[in-house]
Amino acid sequence: MDTTSLWVTARLALCVTPLLLLVALPLSYFLVFSRIRGKRFIEATCNLPLVLPPTVLGFYLLVAMGPASPLGKSWEALTGGRLVFSFSGLVAASMVYSLPFAIQPLKTSFSKLDTRLVESAYILGLSPLKTFVRVILPNSLGGLASAGVLVFAHTVGEFGVALMIGGSIPGKTRVASISIFEHVEMLDYAGASTLSLVLLVFSYMVLLILGSIK
Structure with a gap:
């Protein structure tokens, strides 16, 4: 079994989940409690990854994060390395891709508050x-837990964005879903079956966990 790709996948999900929750918490608060005009356009932008094909999202992220872009140039000047085809770039792209899965449970939880x-x-x-720290957050732990589980699971299963931004660098950016695809391309169905079974069991456990969160 390709344990290396499973480790990269787990590491990616463990990085993306807390970072994205830190971003999604204030953003969800803003979307629920703010009264400014045009809020629906901000919300639609945040939810765009839900309906946009992953390869399309991956393409635009590739353009935005590429070495010729302002973001790519700034990153390279700061770190000395490229943002695309790196683990850091994969984390950033995954946060964009999973953003709606963090925002929706938190919004629902905030909206139900008295x-x-x-x-x-x-x-x-x-x-x-x-008020957010002492009142809203303690009364929204269920939504926070649901958001964390969904983001983790969604990150584990991503393919298109991961392939476009991270490529398939063994031990660095090749996640389990890409490894399965490559096993099938090489007609290694046994390897693909083993990895697929691991993700199947994981996905089923996620559904059980979500069903137990109140």
Whole structure:
């Protein structure tokens, strides 16, 4: 069994999940509680990876993160390495790809909160930040857990974006889904079957976990 690709996949998911939750928490708060005009356009942009084909998203990320782009040039000047076809680039692309899977559970959880709790916190003089930390977050742990599980699982199963941004560098960017594809290309169905079984069992466990979260 290709344990190296499984390790890269696990490492990627473990990096993406906490980083994306840090981004999604304030963004979800903004989308639920903000009253500014045009909020629906921001929300549509965040949800775009849900409907955009992964190869299309991967292509635009490749252009945005390539060595000729401002982002790519800045990264290379800062680190000395390229953003594309690197693990760091794969993490960044995966965060964009899995963003809706973090935002949706958090938005749902925030929307279900009793608004009187938030209003009472403001009346007592708590700032928006303290209200978020002391009131909103403790009452949204179920949504936070669901978001974390979904992001982790979605990152484990990604293919198109991972291939476009990370390529297939053994031990560095070749994740399990790409390894399965390459096993099939080489007619190594036994190797593909073993890896597929691992991901199947993992996916089933994820569904059981999500079903137990309240």
